[in-house]
Amino acid sequence: MAAPRGWRLARQGRCWLSQAEFSAAPAPPDSLYPPIVASATAKSKAAKRRRLEHFYQRVHEAASIEEKLRLYGLLQRPKYMIYPQTFAINADRWYQSFTKTVFVPGLPPRAASEPAGAPEPGGAAAGGATGLAVPKPAGAPEPGGTAEAPQPAAEAAPEVDLGELRSLACDVLLQESFYQNKKRPFLYRDQDHTPGPFLTQLISLLAASLCRSNPLLAASSLDLNPEVNYYWHNGEEVVVHGHRKGRVDPVRFQIDDHPRLQIRVPKQLPEVVPLEADLGNVPVIDHKPSKLPLFKKQYENKVFIGSKVADPCCYGHTQFHLFPDKLKRQRFLNVNLEDQIEVTYRANGIASLFAWTAAQAMYQGFWSEADVTRPFVSQAVVTDGKYFAFFCYQLNTLALTVEAIQNNPRKNICWGTESKPLYDVVEDGDVKGFNDEILLQLVQFLLNRPKEL
Amino acid sequence: VPAGVRQALWLTKTKLVQGLPARVLSIAEEPSNLLEDQEERARRAISRARFWDTTEVAPKRENYCPVLFEELLHLCRVMTMKHPSLAKRMLARNYRIAATWERESFLLQVRGLNGILLNSMAPIPPVASRDEVAATEEHTLETFYPILPTIDLQEVTVYRELDDTGKSSSFRDGYPYCHPHTLYFLESANIRTNRFRPEQLRAKMMMFAFGNALAKAKMLYGNDPKVLEQPVVVQSVGTDGEVFQFMVFQLNTTDLVSSDGIKNLVWIDSDQPLYEKAQCVPEIKKRVVTKPAGIYGFQPDTFKKFLALYLHGTV
Numbered sequence: 001m002a003a004p005r006g007w008r009l010a011r012q013g014r015c016w017l018s019q020a021e022f023s024a025a026p027a028p029p030d031s032l033y034p035p036i037v038a039s040a041t042a043k044s045k046a047a048k049r050r051r052l053e054h055f056y057q058r059v060h061e062a063a064s065i066e067e068k069l070r071l072y073g074l075l076q077r078p079k080y081m082i083y084p085q086t087f088a089i090n091a092d093r094w095y096q097s098f099t100k101t102v103f104v105p106g107l108p109p110r111a112a113s114e115p116a117g118a119p120e121p122g123g124a125a126a127g128g129a130t131g132l133a134v135p136k137p138a139g140a141p142e143p144g145g146t147a148e149a150p151q152p153a154a155e156a157a158p159e160v161d162l163g164e165l166r167s168l169a170c171d172v173l174l175q176e177s178f179y180q181n182k183k184r185p186f187l188y189r190d191q192d193h194t195p196g197p198f199l200t201q202l203i204s205l206l207a208a209s210l211c212r213s214n215p216l217l218a219a220s221s222l223d224l225n226p227e228v229n230y231y232w233h234n235g236e237e238v239v240v241h242g243h244r245k246g247r248v249d250p251v252r253f254q255i256d257d258h259p260r261l262q263i264r265v266p267k268q269l270p271e272v273v274p275l276e277a278d279l280g281n282v283p284v285i286d287h288k289p290s291k292l293p294l295f296k297k298q299y300e301n302k303v304f305i306g307s308k309v310a311d312p313c314c315y316g317h318t319q320f321h322l323f324p325d326k327l328k329r330q331r332f333l334n335v336n337l338e339d340q341i342e343v344t345y346r347a348n349g350i351a352s353l354f355a356w357t358a359a360q361a362m363y364q365g366f367w368s369e370a371d372v373t374r375p376f377v378s379q380a381v382v383t384d385g386k387y388f389a390f391f392c393y394q395l396n397t398l399a400l401t402v403e404a405i406q407n408n409p410r411k412n413i414c415w416g417t418e419s420k421p422l423y424d425v426v427e428d429g430d431v432k433g434f435n436d437e438i439l440l441q442l443v444q445f446l447l448n449r450p451k452e453l
Numbered sequence: 454v455p456a457g458v459r460q461a462l463w464l465t466k467t468k469l470v471q472g473l474p475a476r477v478l479s480i481a482e483e484p485s486n487l488l489e490d491q492e493e494r495a496r497r498a499i500s501r502a503r504f505w506d507t508t509e510v511a512p513k514r515e516n517y518c519p520v521l522f523e524e525l526l527h528l529c530r531v532m533t534m535k536h537p538s539l540a541k542r543m544l545a546r547n548y549r550i551a552a553t554w555e556r557e558s559f560l561l562q563v564r565g566l567n568g569i570l571l572n573s574m575a576p577i578p579p580v581a582s583r584d585e586v587a588a589t590e591e592h593t594l595e596t597f598y599p600i601l602p603t604i605d606l607q608e609v610t611v612y613r614e615l616d617d618t619g620k621s622s623s624f625r626d627g628y629p630y631c632h633p634h635t636l637y638f639l640e641s642a643n644i645r646t647n648r649f650r651p652e653q654l655r656a657k658m659m660m661f662a663f664g665n666a667l668a669k670a671k672m673l674y675g676n677d678p679k680v681l682e683q684p685v686v687v688q689s690v691g692t693d694g695e696v697f698q699f700m701v702f703q704l705n706t707t708d709l710v711s712s713d714g715i716k717n718l719v720w721i722d723s724d725q726p727l728y729e730k731a732q733c734v735p736e737i738k739k740r741v742v743t744k745p746a747g748i749y750g751f752q753p754d755t756f757k758k759f760l761a762l763y764l765h766g767t768v
Contacts, residue, residue, distance in 0.1 A: 208530035307505040
């Protein structure tokens, strides 16, 4: 392919070997001779150290974020590919050890200013219902029989009408599974037939309805089938075979994730716990990562949150993941692996959210040698169409390389729930056993916003 | 097909009015219907679709066309803040339609996967007044003698005249969002010859809008051909990622056998560019940047019309 005129052919490969790069060290004013430093090209530990320092300096001084990302992922070597949606046994513990994550069951307690939308009898609304108008559902059916009186919080936050949203969710579910006549699903593509469109439609409508209560959603960006990538080093190993046999190399990982839906916002979500909090232990796995099983491949080292650096919506809010047919519950039950069902949800939540939050942090200029100064928080909902599990992740540290991890007491934290069904069954145009708690949790996730909004 | 829209007009017994109806245009201009910094948001939507959505340098049309459409639709949906009844809408993707009608001894049928359909609980009120409807009686349809009006149509032996928004095509009975509101067509093929040209796209939009309206009318008023008391209105938007075609179709009559009498009405606003050019990489000639990266020729009116068509019926 002819290079266009006017472009200098960029020098590929290890540019740092040229002497011109290294001769920029200025002499201190009181000395006649240049400073004595290690060689840059010798086959010695000091030279290797100097080359590494020079690389760190180059990344620190990069002119723009794109340049920084390009230099960070410049050198390509075989790396382990981590798949967030995997059927590997106990994958969540392995992923926790790769990403230095503590898993805390249950969700973090919300701040008191959130609207407590639990459906209680409407007696308490007497004093609290100020001039905010309540959109009464016009004839919407109430299958559960619970009164959905909106609960205004102490600071009169805008109410959320749970009954309206419940009828909306039921309508979407019925349309996708019952009313719209579709052809039979393609072989092993059941998830694209009904749960996929259901999730897309439900979240778009919920996000639109909740714009009034959460102005952050009004400025948000909704991605359908985006791509999220992250590349990092963690730990050390000896190269086993090849022309580099015997050298000590960092273990490289790459996550290439494809969530179903993603909401990105221009302002960051507030931190859940302080940066240095310690909520548990990170599991330690004594085996090589390839025993999980994980496989190595060499390709482009991508770091991507769903859109390029120039996008103003550079912080993440919520991701939505849908399991493919390979990870259906019935398959696990057939081979007597019921306990691994929850493991798949956890592994998906931890890996996807780590990749997303870490990529967001890199977009702000942080990397493993320049650790984050504020925690990055994102949320995720993992589902297989009927069962929903909720995760919240706080990234406290990016420094996972061998050098940086020695003096780093911080750990990343992931909160997560077990998977619970949203409904029991859909038959004859009716949704039976609709679970309000799941919908409430979904709504609370979508209403999450920084304190000042 | 050389005479795309003209042929469709004859086949559906319709009179063409250039430009969108006055009511839709007034919704577009109404200041309370605008989002805050709407122009900036529309620009951002275009940038996202054309520049930022991919790890490559520039996304292909089959990526950026649906992304642009989803972004614009997301912006329209944010208007639910101001108009709560907008929540009573449901999108149906991969939607199939079948409608049959007779037209001067030709039995015609519209079938298949059309675009994305937006349904709503409440129908759109008729756009043209009764006088305008009655005035179409004097209008004569344009024929293309000696070319048969059914030129370039596929002749098929039909065993079952399918005719519904009901049984085997689209939606079952009791569906709450039973009124078709707008049809969206995305011409997103990468190769230009696989895409419909604007004239054919308009003809396709009209045929499918007519098919939906006819099926709805037959469901509401029965299969007998007659003039409708309450005309059925279906809108349609077609795009290839840069240029938009807007259409509002009003079905006044299901009596389509003869070419006289009340005709249907269609308002078409064609070839509205949303932007002229989206430059992904700066154009450099002789080591000097002649055209920096960005969007050129942004037309805010096109998005206003898109939003107006979305809001039509609830405002």
